[in-house]
Amino acid sequence: MALARYILRRLAFVLPQLVGILMVSFFLVKLIPGDPAVLMLGPNATPDAIDGLRRALGLDQSLIRQFAVYIGHVFHGDLGTSWQSTRPVVSDLIERFPATLELVTLGLSLALLIGIPLGIAAARAGRGPLRKIGEAYGLLAGAIPDFWLALVLIYVFYSTLHVAPAPLGRLDIALVAPPFVTGSLILDSLLAGDLQALGSALAHLVLPVATLGFINAGPILKMTQSTVGRILASDFIRYAEMCGLPRRVVMRQAIRAALPSIVTIVSVLYGFLIGGAVLVEIVFSWGGAGQYAVQGVLNADINPVLGFVVFSAIFSLIVYLCVDLAYFLLDPRTRG
Amino acid sequence: MQSQADLMPPSSASPSDPLLRVEGLHVSFRHPVDPPTEALRGIDLTIERGEMVGLVGESGAGKTTLARAIMGLVPQPGRIDAGTISFRGQVMADLGDDALRAIRGRNLAMVIPNPRSELNPVLTVGEQIGNVVRHHLGLGRSAARAAALDMLKAVSIPDPARRLDAYPHELSGGMAQRVVIAIALACSPAFVISDDATSGLDVTVQAQILDLLRTLIRAKDSSALFITRDIAITAHFCDRIVVLYAGEVVEVATVDTFFDRPTHPYSLMLLAAFSHSADLRRRWTVPPDETLPGAGEGCVFAPRCVRRQPRCTSEHPALRRLGDARAVRCHFPVGI
Ligand SMILES: Nc1ncnc2c1ncn2[C@@H]1O[C@H](COP(=O)(O)OP(=O)(O)OP(=O)(O)O)[C@@H](O)[C@H]1O
Numbered sequence: 001m002a003l004a005r006y007i008l009r010r011l012a013f014v015l016p017q018l019v020g021i022l023m024v025s026f027f028l029v030k031l032i033p034g035d036p037a038v039l040m041l042g043p044n045a046t047p048d049a050i051d052g053l054r055r056a057l058g059l060d061q062s063l064i065r066q067f068a069v070y071i072g073h074v075f076h077g078d079l080g081t082s083w084q085s086t087r088p089v090v091s092d093l094i095e096r097f098p099a100t101l102e103l104v105t106l107g108l109s110l111a112l113l114i115g116i117p118l119g120i121a122a123a124r125a126g127r128g129p130l131r132k133i134g135e136a137y138g139l140l141a142g143a144i145p146d147f148w149l150a151l152v153l154i155y156v157f158y159s160t161l162h163v164a165p166a167p168l169g170r171l172d173i174a175l176v177a178p179p180f181v182t183g184s185l186i187l188d189s190l191l192a193g194d195l196q197a198l199g200s201a202l203a204h205l206v207l208p209v210a211t212l213g214f215i216n217a218g219p220i221l222k223m224t225q226s227t228v229g230r231i232l233a234s235d236f237i238r239y240a241e242m243c244g245l246p247r248r249v250v251m252r253q254a255i256r257a258a259l260p261s262i263v264t265i266v267s268v269l270y271g272f273l274i275g276g277a278v279l280v281e282i283v284f285s286w287g288g289a290g291q292y293a294v295q296g297v298l299n300a301d302i303n304p305v306l307g308f309v310v311f312s313a314i315f316s317l318i319v320y321l322c323v324d325l326a327y328f329l330l331d332p333r334t335r336g
Numbered sequence: 337m338q339s340q341a342d343l344m345p346p347s348s349a350s351p352s353d354p355l356l357r358v359e360g361l362h363v364s365f366r367h368p369v370d371p372p373t374e375a376l377r378g379i380d381l382t383i384e385r386g387e388m389v390g391l392v393g394e395s396g397a398g399k400t401t402l403a404r405a406i407m408g409l410v411p412q413p414g415r416i417d418a419g420t421i422s423f424r425g426q427v428m429a430d431l432g433d434d435a436l437r438a439i440r441g442r443n444l445a446m447v448i449p450n451p452r453s454e455l456n457p458v459l460t461v462g463e464q465i466g467n468v469v470r471h472h473l474g475l476g477r478s479a480a481r482a483a484a485l486d487m488l489k490a491v492s493i494p495d496p497a498r499r500l501d502a503y504p505h506e507l508s509g510g511m512a513q514r515v516v517i518a519i520a521l522a523c524s525p526a527f528v529i530s531d532d533a534t535s536g537l538d539v540t541v542q543a544q545i546l547d548l549l550r551t552l553i554r555a556k557d558s559s560a561l562f563i564t565r566d567i568a569i570t571a572h573f574c575d576r577i578v579v580l581y582a583g584e585v586v587e588v589a590t591v592d593t594f595f596d597r598p599t600h601p602y603s604l605m606l607l608a609a610f611s612h613s614a615d616l617r618r619r620w621t622v623p624p625d626e627t628l629p630g631a632g633e634g635c636v637f638a639p640r641c642v643r644r645q646p647r648c649t650s651e652h653p654a655l656r657r658l659g660d661a662r663a664v665r666c667h668f669p670v671g672i
């Protein structure tokens with residue numbers, strides 16, 4: 001079947017892509033100044049002790065060799081240990097990545113709920129006031145930094161109105177987290193039937209999700225508006241009008257034709273936000289993967305950084321695979 | 337101004353309204369800086385039930401603009417400055433958007449050129465024909481599919497059952513043209529406009545498609561406005577011919593009289609261009625004389641006219657009646 005062949009062909013590219021991404025990240029991370037051996041042993045270490053640790057870590061080898069060793073470990077599912085947490089990076093990330101994923105997925109969903117209807121309305125409005133509103137929103141959402149909006153929301157809803165929980169993680173400190181299954185607190189508390197945890201998790205999600213949703217609705221709105229606008233002016237919509245099809249049918253055809261572009265921008269945003277939401281994570285002490293990677297960068301702890309790259313690369317590759325499948329289903333011309 | 341009765345064919349002595357009546361239609365395209373293009377300048381035209389009228393004129397004469405205006409879809413940034421279009425006694429401008437949509441594609445259908453970019457790329461042929469009959473005739477899905485299959489058979493598409501599920505990009509130009517004819521005729525419209533329906537196809541396919549179009553239109557007892565740059569096509573296709581030049585009707589005649597005794601110098605030029613006689617072509621084809629004042633004051637054809645007299649550049653000729661069903665816009669018509 002065409003679809004199966006298509007997926008196989010795509011999957012064949014995944015491994016080389018992954019190695020390429022890792023190679024670039026590895027050498028980039030190695031450019032970061034700071035010697036982990038020095039940082040690990042502290043200010044009072046003797047030069048001999050530092051040299052010994054460097055040898056033990058393989059840091060005295062050439063970069064190429066170090067990379068070869070690292071890749072070898074990666075393919076055995078070993079991303080090394082973090083010297084800060086002293087735990088395997090894989091276990092750290094399995095705990096933290098779902099936190100980021102939950103936040104980003106909900107944030108992006110909200111962004112879609114805001115951006116797509118506004119974008120369609122603005123495209124339909126032609127030159128009317130709705131278009132102005134759309135443009136103003138796009139400009140605003142593009143100009144406001146997400147962490148600033150997060151701080152404003154915290155100030156208003158936590159400090160002033162006292163309706164939001166403290167921006168200190170994903171759950172009330174007094175509560176015990178439900179047993180770890182998926183890593184998403186919503187799903188896990190549902191699985192455990194723990195409604196108290198569910199309520200707390202949802203309450204903690206509101207502000208960060210609102211932040212990400214508001215900011216990221218901007219590009220989605222713009223993309224939807226320009227794509228739907230372009231399609232409404234296209235030959236085949238003009239022809240649908242000539243055939244006297246009802247307005248809603250013509251509009252449905254236009255939106256349907258705009259879907260591939262919308263799927264594209266969503267996939268790009270999704271991949272980007274895994275790391276791009278880090279400032280929001282920090283503001284809300286989210287304890288997600290982005291925050292973990294930034295800690296690694298600041299402390300020359302390179303295994304968490306590279307581990308984060310591996311996780312997000314795999315995630316992005318999965319997202320792009322889904323996008324290709326969506327294209328395949330949405331556009332008969334790609335099925336040739 | 338010329339009264340409508342002068343332009344009607346002899347058979348239309350009945351008091352009932354003609355199928356289509358265009359009166360004093362002015363359409364212009366506004367440009368940001370340049371003065372507007374006056375694409376149509378006072379078009380008068382009537383078409384009776386069951387009549388086939390050929391509309392000829394060179395590129396830029398305003399043929400498509402007239403067709404689109406009749407459909408109620410003047411292309412952007414054009415607008416109707418004056419005049420009325422009535423279809424079956426109803427003034428189109430008085431109808432609301434929904435009423436117009438109900439007529440378009442149902443009673444007033446258009447066959448367009450280059451259909452491969454005008455058909456919706458993500459819908460099958462069957463869905464696109466089906467859409468029209470579903471929304472205009474209220475058929476259910478399966479009845480619409482059956483109707484689509486019947487139409488594909490009617491337009492002689494090879495292997496119609498298979499083509500029902502084909503997408504536009506899987507069709508040849510000739511097949512796509514047949515699909516567009518099927519869409520246009522699916523609801524047995526009272527009036528069909530064919531705008532250059534076969535340009536871009538090779539000659540043999542062109543002849544087949546024209547024959548098919550004529551047979552189907554006649555079989556449904558519909559009227560047609562048949563737009564073309566190729567005056568020869570109209571000879572065995574139409575009852576009457578309307579010649580358009582620079583947005584004005586310059587001659588109206590039955591096909592027989594037109595080819596027998598054309599009277600407008602531009603009509604002679606058009607005929608000469610298709611003539612096998614080199615002498616005729618040379619005698620009637622003149623390069624435009626740039627020193628003449630532009631259109632507006634005198635005859636718009638004056639810069640290219642072999643019969644030009646001083647009066648032609650100072651006085652704009654009216655569309656004059658010359659006996660039954662015949663009119664010409666010229667101070668010095670040929671053979672009168
Ligand atoms: N969308 C538009 N914007 C601006 N001017 C236009 C537009 N469409 C047509 N015009 C102008 O209106 C005039 C008539 O164009 P129209 O397309 O009706 O000619 P036509 O007789 O159909 O020519 P052709 O045989 O090439 O199709 C031309 O001068 C053209 O430049």
Ligand code: SF4
Binds near residue numbers: 602641665666669
């Ligand atoms: S009015 Fe004069 S210029 Fe115009 S077509 Fe007639 S003869 Fe030619």
Ligand SMILES: [Mg+2]
Binds near residue numbers: 399400401531532
């Ligand atoms: Mg045209």
